[in-house]
Amino acid sequence: MSALPGSAEGTAVTGLDSSAVEVHGDLPPLTETTRAECREIMARYPVPRSALLPMLHLVQSVQGYVSPEGVALCAQELGLTKAEVGAVATFYTMFKRRPTGRHLVSVCTNTLCAVLGGQKIYDEVAAELGVHHDETTADGAITLEHAECLAACDYAPVVTVDYEFYDQQDVAAALELVAALRRGERPAPTRGAPLTDFLGVSRQLAGFSQHADAAAAQSAVDGPSAGVPTLRGVRLAAERGETAPPMAAGPPETAVFGEEPPETAVSGEEPPDTAVPGEGGGTPGAQAADAEVAAASNPAERSGAEQNHPDRPEPAGREAADRDAPAPDADGQAQSGSGTSVQREV
């Protein structure tokens, strides 16, 4: 399938979907129960309009997409215009503009999955189902879409059904998956909760349980989670005795609009005796790293910048020379160019 400008595929690639929201007269009604649940969601937030996204998932869980009626209900409850609600609903690809099939099958065609076979999987599944991106099979079983990274690159190529993961797929596995879905089966995802359906998972995303009883809800929580690829970095760190740097006790010193910025080194002043990441350094590289640390706007950014700082103390069990040593090839021979120690062992 080619991603021609204006085609459904092109729309998905660019994210610029200007297609109209469809109107259907045979939808399940949005009832007073739906309205009451909207208000329940709104009550969870200090500012009611913060509830808009889960409210859109809720109306989608009833009608299979965000219909004009669903937009109107959200607007009415939140005191927004329909244009404001529509602007949000049409921005996010998880909100659909036409009725979705019983299952939403998403095939990742982003770079890593694509080079490992994701594009081939998408093409073969689309041909088998006879639909293009964002279209639904005639039996109403499956809506197909291709997705731009499903946040599981370590399991590429990845397919999700109703946002549940089917890892490390190939064409044969994906074709069997969609065939089973069309037969009314619910194959177990590789990780996560058992498969339900698109309406159910939309209700879950609205913040309500989609499960009939507590046991079913518990089995969803107890589903398999992190697998070997996800944990590989943790395992390597444990083998090396490496730990994450401690978090700063308080919030980082950052400039706040309208306030004086924190004190920084001034050109011409003596550098401090001991270089500490983020507190001034001698070499141009250290100074650039200092600037990155100082510019960090949150603890995670600061931690990352400190990790890359040339004056960073080495963790226990690791020599400073390790960091800049050339990476060996598969035979253990040193290569030119840099590489982290983790890269060398993975």
Ligand code: FES
């Ligand atoms: S590239 Fe496919 S999950 Fe990230």
